[in-house]
Each structure stands twice: as structure tokens, then as C-alpha cells.
Amino acid sequence: MDLFRRLTKQPTLELDDIQAAVLRARPEPYFGTHAILEITDAAAGRELLRRLAPRITSAARWDEPVPAWTVVAISYPGLEALGVSEESLASFPANFRAGMAARAERLRDTGPNAPHHWEFPFGTGRAHLAVSVYAESKEAWQEAVDGYQRELAQVAGVDLLSHQDFGATGFNVFGYRDGFTQPAVEGSGAETMPGDGRPIKPGEFVLGYPSETGRPLPMPSPSVLGRNGTYVVFRKYHSHVAAFNRFLHGNADTAEERELLAAKLVGRWRSGAPLALSPDRDDPALGEDPRRQNHFKYAEDPRGLRTPLGSHIRRMNPRDSKLEILSDLRIRRLIRRSTSYGDAVPDSEVRDDGSSRGLDFIALSARAIDTVEFLQSEWVNSGNFAGLDKEKDPLISNQDKGAYFTVPGTPPRRVQGIQSFNTLLGGEYLFMPSLSAIAWLSQEPTA
Numbered sequence: 001m002d003l004f005r006r007l008t009k010q011p012t013l014e015l016d017d018i019q020a021a022v023l024r025a026r027p028e029p030y031f032g033t034h035a036i037l038e039i040t041d042a043a044a045g046r047e048l049l050r051r052l053a054p055r056i057t058s059a060a061r062w063d064e065p066v067p068a069w070t071v072v073a074i075s076y077p078g079l080e081a082l083g084v085s086e087e088s089l090a091s092f093p094a095n096f097r098a099g100m101a102a103r104a105e106r107l108r109d110t111g112p113n114a115p116h117h118w119e120f121p122f123g124t125g126r127a128h129l130a131v132s133v134y135a136e137s138k139e140a141w142q143e144a145v146d147g148y149q150r151e152l153a154q155v156a157g158v159d160l161l162s163h164q165d166f167g168a169t170g171f172n173v174f175g176y177r178d179g180f181t182q183p184a185v186e187g188s189g190a191e192t193m194p195g196d197g198r199p200i201k202p203g204e205f206v207l208g209y210p211s212e213t214g215r216p217l218p219m220p221s222p223s224v225l226g227r228n229g230t231y232v233v234f235r236k237y238h239s240h241v242a243a244f245n246r247f248l249h250g251n252a253d254t255a256e257e258r259e260l261l262a263a264k265l266v267g268r269w270r271s272g273a274p275l276a277l278s279p280d281r282d283d284p285a286l287g288e289d290p291r292r293q294n295h296f297k298y299a300e301d302p303r304g305l306r307t308p309l310g311s312h313i314r315r316m317n318p319r320d321s322k323l324e325i326l327s328d329l330r331i332r333r334l335i336r337r338s339t340s341y342g343d344a345v346p347d348s349e350v351r352d353d354g355s356s357r358g359l360d361f362i363a364l365s366a367r368a369i370d371t372v373e374f375l376q377s378e379w380v381n382s383g384n385f386a387g388l389d390k391e392k393d394p395l396i397s398n399q400d401k402g403a404y405f406t407v408p409g410t411p412p413r414r415v416q417g418i419q420s421f422n423t424l425l426g427g428e429y430l431f432m433p434s435l436s437a438i439a440w441l442s443q444e445p446t447a
Ligand code: HEM
Pocket: 172, 174, 176, 177, 178, 179, 180, 181, 235, 237, 239, 266, 268, 312, 313, 314, 316, 317, 334, 358, 359, 361, 372, 375, 376, 380, 395, 396, 422
């Protein structure tokens, strides 16, 4: 079975100028690295971009397998460090210019998630360039990493600050299949899957094309810099899987009950099968079938008897749920290219082994920064939009003492003991330029 969308129509987007990550799905299994670099000399930064340019993969023929692909994204301090003109810098949106750490309050990144707890180099203003390699095999991964490292070694004035390897089978460290629900992008050439509805206008995901409002979104200037680019939100989480397992064991007596509770928290069984279509038992074949795994809505389940109103996927994409606070869902979709790092933990393990493991949440869209700020403040860390009062997302919130999760039913069940199962280790707001913008950025700026 094909796990992903196929290219079935003539694309209208300029795919050979757009970076691969925008349309290329993460393979299963996958391997890779996220490297963060600091530019201490503008000319060296431009030289590195010139050298990396031939290695950066475009989105052309995003449906055909390639062994590995490399993507590059730049933070606002990175654009400054490259010597981009004041006029161009000023054309970027205010929250991108401020950076993720400065937006902590809006993102509800408080307590243990607050920037002063973050890992280096996040939030220091020194994370300038992010280079990521995604690969289908260990060999292709190593080759691509060796490739960009050879270029880096040739350039004095750009330093490697962090290098994080990732990789998984397609299931994250909690054991859930992840990353497969993606919006249908008009003009990408992708087939429409049952449940997609009308594809979303391309300008929601790539700058320079009509958005859902009919007009392109504001774009950085000059247009060679903005067009065919997009924004990236990167958030690195440490996952407390043993605590999650203790929570399941403490609230369910049998393996079946534990799996049902685990599914209620997310809205999907660990296989990916949605509760909306398979409420009583897991159905792995449904979980991996791209024609069925998203072919559902929530309107016929207004109380959340199948998919709880507070479950992770119902919060993050309420589809046709009736919301207490209205919102246009078509401008709130994200392309997710998240990656898992560290070993998965079996569900029987309730002791923390102290290992580093978790998820790099990576979201792309022309409004990714606004969307993640909205999701974090309204739908992740509050329950009001769905009549859930103070209840928060059970998976990704920083939870207060006494937090609980409601499983609707007659009577509803309040499951106590929800904790912060994922702690934020840091993050950055990035701009993913087009290939022609990378060429432009690698030239000496003209006055
Ligand atoms: C450690 C952190 C996280 C974990 C373990 C996690 C896990 C999952 C899983 C298992 C799914 C279902 C698989 C799929 O539909 O692709 C999912 C879906 C999703 N998640 Fe997360 N997630 C995390 C962080 C986040 C964050 C920070 C956001 C946004 C602020 C987010 C937004 C979404 C969205 C939009 C979906 C798709 C929902 C849909 O369209 O039905 N996730 N996540």
C-alpha cells in the first residue's frame, strides 16, 4: 500500500524553486540530523550558502523517492548576520523578528518550558542557520551529512553550535504512528484523499500565491527573497514516556483499557487508526491507509463520545466540531515535518532511565508562526473553545498540579494525574527561503 499521497495532477506551483520539505513526506523509516550554525562573519555566511546551494533539494517530483534531502532555514538574527539590508529585515513580520524566546508569554512557554531553562543554543540569538538532512537509509544520511560538513569545514566564520541526530520507524517515542495527517495543498499536483475536502489555497503554505483570502499574504521584500519561501516553527521536546506509562497503569487495569485510554488522549490508536472510525478497538490496517485514516469528521460526535473534545488531534484540528469560539480552520492548518529522537520505550516500562528522547516539532506554513502562537495560546493551553474550561491538551501542555482529562460518557470520567508529558527544551522561528532566494542571499548585498 502507498503510505503517502501521489502526484496525479500537473503542479502549478514553482516546485523547482521551493524547498523539498514543503511537499516531500517524511519516509518510513527515516534517519537524519538537525544542525544549528552561527555566522560570525557575513561574507563567510554567504560563502557557505553558495556552497550549500547545490545540495539543497527542491520540491520538484516530491512524489519520487530520493535517498536523502537537505533543507536550510534561517532565523532573523541569521538574516542580520548575513548582512541583509535594513529595508529587507524590516519587511519580515514582527513575531519572526522578535524570535520564539521573546514570544514565550504568547506561546504559554512558562514554568519548566520557559526560555531560561532551554538547551543551548536555543533562544540565545546565536542560532542563525538550521541545516536538516532527512534520509531513507543510514548510508544516504551519512553521505548527506558528510557532504554539508565538508562545505562547513571549508569556511572559517560559520560555527557548528549543535548537531542532533534523529530517526524512527514512523512511530514516535510514545509508540504512536505520527506525522501522516497533512493538508492538501492546491497546485502541488497531489491527489486529493477522502476527507481532505477542497484543497487549501497554496498561499497558505508558500509565499507569493493566493491564500484563502484570495490574495497572497504579505511577503518579505524584495520579492526574490520572499516568493516561494515559507516559515518554519521548530520546537524541541523531551518526552517523559515512563511518566506517561505510569499514568496509564495508574488509571487502567488491563492492557486493553490502557490502550483505550492512550487512544482517548490522542484521538487515535497508537497505530494511527482514528477513534472516530474505530471507537472500540485498534485497526492497524486503517491506521496506515491514507485513503481512510482521515476520512472522518466530528459533527456526528458532538459530545466527544468517540473522540474526546480535549484529545490532541481534536484540539489541533477540530474539523467540523461546533466551537464555542469561532475560528476559520482553513487558515490554521500546518504542514508537519516533525522528527523523533532517542529510543522508544515499551508501554510496560514505568521507571525513567534518564535517557534523552523526544520529538522535534517542525511546522511549515506561510503563517506558521501566527498559527502555532494561536494553537499554543487558544487550543493547547485552554479548554474554553470547546467548553472544557481549564483543561489543557493532555499531551503537550505544561500541566498544573491536579490536572485531569475528561473522557466523555454516561457518566463522563475525569481521569486524574495528567502531567507534563513533554517538556520544551527550546525552539526557534525560521524562514525557509526558495532556492533563488538562497542564491540571492549568498551574493554580496548591493547598497
Ligand atoms: C511531543 C510533542 C507532540 C507529540 C508526541 C504529538 C503527537 C501527535 C500524534 C500522535 C498525532 C496523530 C498523527 C497524525 O495525525 O499525524 C498528532 C497530530 C497532530 N499534532 Fe501533534 N504532537 C506533538 C506536538 C504538537 C504540537 C506542539 C502541535 C502544534 C502546536 C501539534 C499539532 C498537531 C496537529 C495539527 C496534528 C494533526 C491533527 C489533524 O489534522 O487531525 N502537535 N500529534
